[in-house]
Amino acid sequence: MQIRTINPYKKLPRLLNVCAYARVSTPKEAMLNSLNNQVDHYKSFILKNNKWNYVGVYADYAVTGTKSSREEFQKMLDECRKGNIDLIITKSISRFARNTLDLLNVTRELKSLNVDIYFEAQNLNLLSSQGEFVLTLLADFAQEESRSASDNLKWRIRKGFENGYAWNQSITGYKFINGSFEIIPDEAEIVKKIYSLYLGGLGLPAIAKELDKSGAISKRNTEHWNINSIRRILTCYTYTGNLLLQTTYKNNNVEKKRMVNKGELNKYHVEDTHESIIPLEIWNKVQEEIKRRDSLIKHTSKKEPSLFAGMLTCSHCGKHYTKKVNKYGSYYICPTFSQKGKGYCASKQVREEPLIEVTKEVLSLTQLTKEVIKDKLIEIVVHDDNVLVFKLRDGSEVNKTWAYRSRSESWTEEMKAKAHIDGAKASKKGEKTCQE
Numbered sequence: 001m002q003i004r005t006i007n008p009y010k011k012l013p014r015l016l017n018v019c020a021y022a023r024v025s026t027p028k029e030a031m032l033n034s035l036n037n038q039v040d041h042y043k044s045f046i047l048k049n050n051k052w053n054y055v056g057v058y059a060d061y062a063v064t065g066t067k068s069s070r071e072e073f074q075k076m077l078d079e080c081r082k083g084n085i086d087l088i089i090t091k092s093i094s095r096f097a098r099n100t101l102d103l104l105n106v107t108r109e110l111k112s113l114n115v116d117i118y119f120e121a122q123n124l125n126l127l128s129s130q131g132e133f134v135l136t137l138l139a140d141f142a143q144e145e146s147r148s149a150s151d152n153l154k155w156r157i158r159k160g161f162e163n164g165y166a167w168n169q170s171i172t173g174y175k176f177i178n179g180s181f182e183i184i185p186d187e188a189e190i191v192k193k194i195y196s197l198y199l200g201g202l203g204l205p206a207i208a209k210e211l212d213k214s215g216a217i218s219k220r221n222t223e224h225w226n227i228n229s230i231r232r233i234l235t236c237y238t239y240t241g242n243l244l245l246q247t248t249y250k251n252n253n254v255e256k257k258r259m260v261n262k263g264e265l266n267k268y269h270v271e272d273t274h275e276s277i278i279p280l281e282i283w284n285k286v287q288e289e290i291k292r293r294d295s296l297i298k299h300t301s302k303k304e305p306s307l308f309a310g311m312l313t314c315s316h317c318g319k320h321y322t323k324k325v326n327k328y329g330s331y332y333i334c335p336t337f338s339q340k341g342k343g344y345c346a347s348k349q350v351r352e353e354p355l356i357e358v359t360k361e362v363l364s365l366t367q368l369t370k371e372v373i374k375d376k377l378i379e380i381v382v383h384d385d386n387v388l389v390f391k392l393r394d395g396s397e398v399n400k401t402w403a404y405r406s407r408s409e410s411w412t413e414e415m416k417a418k419a420h421i422d423g424a425k426a427s428k429k430g431e432k433t434c435q436e
Helices: 029-047 070-082 100-112 131-162 187-197 206-214 227-234 282-294 335-340 352-363 370-376 413-435
Strands: 018-022 052-061 089-090 116-119 174-177 182-185 243-245 247-250 257-258 268-270 312-314 322-326 329-333 378-384 387-392 397-401
Touching: 018 029, 018 070, 052 070, 052 268, 070 100, 089 182, 100 116, 187 227, 187 282, 206 227, 206 335, 247 378, 257 387, 322 335, 329 335, 329 352, 352 370, 352 397, 370 378
Parallel strands: 018 052, 018 089, 089 116, 312 378
Antiparallel strands: 174 182, 243 268, 247 257, 322 329, 378 387, 387 397
């Protein structure tokens, strides 16, 4: 019997999973076309390489590189952490990020995951021997360029303020053309209606419902009106035909956080710059009414922290739940349901106590902190029938049902004792009234 040795087939090398990242930071049609061109270019470029496996193009529109909260960018990073991406191709360092610190943090994380980045303009690979050193130098230049551009833009805007010109404002009721405001009749009628309803006694949620019911279209063509938009309209001084300029400013070119101007910079008041929609005396009456109503609201001196801020998502409307506190304890509720009612969102509130216990069970922890929750979880989707879907950062999902406690079960011993005393007092008062 003859035995023949057969050499095994040579194992084919694994294709690299390759994606691209593109971004434009100016919300203009030309820039949108540029973004579409970038997406088409990268898709074609990756598909032509027979050693690469195309896994998509992540593209952010009208988001600056100095901000780390870019939605598509974060999705791409999550895929890298799951091991689904080996190489990222991007146009340049300035397209990837202009904040040196964020850039280095992200690139070092990707390097630890063995994910390479190729920057076309600089002909630079992250995983090359000189990668991080060169990257640090170039990122410093990119950030300085961003700061310089920001300073130049601020100078032009402030010079405009000094001469009484507004800066590119989008306001319901007006269109902004060549530095001046022109009335949009249909929108102006909506503004007048909002002021009339508010002085007539309606609150912001009731006005929102009335506008939705009448079919009024918002400036952004959103499906429903929200109370924040209505409050902005009620406090907008521009409707009086006058301008108050530089009431806010950006803190710096990296964070770009909008700050209220409390005297840090000059403010400019310019009269009779355009046709008014709301007479000044009516606008002043509304401001007085806003102050009066605000004074009736009881504000706590210390806001109770929220463990699950931005983590709970409504399965009906997609909004993030917000935290509320009443005499029965803390709970989370969908803002659509809270502000507009069941007709707009049939979601249910979630009590904080059982939510904490279920989260501990899912994460196998005895204590929870905001940092741990953000580190372990992407989000918690709230479904009907007390079902919570935990989406973990490792890509897994866990479904849990939390137990609902009735209102009577939520009462503490102190609350029960107080209710007993109040009931006894009310009973004695009733007896005294009867005797009289």
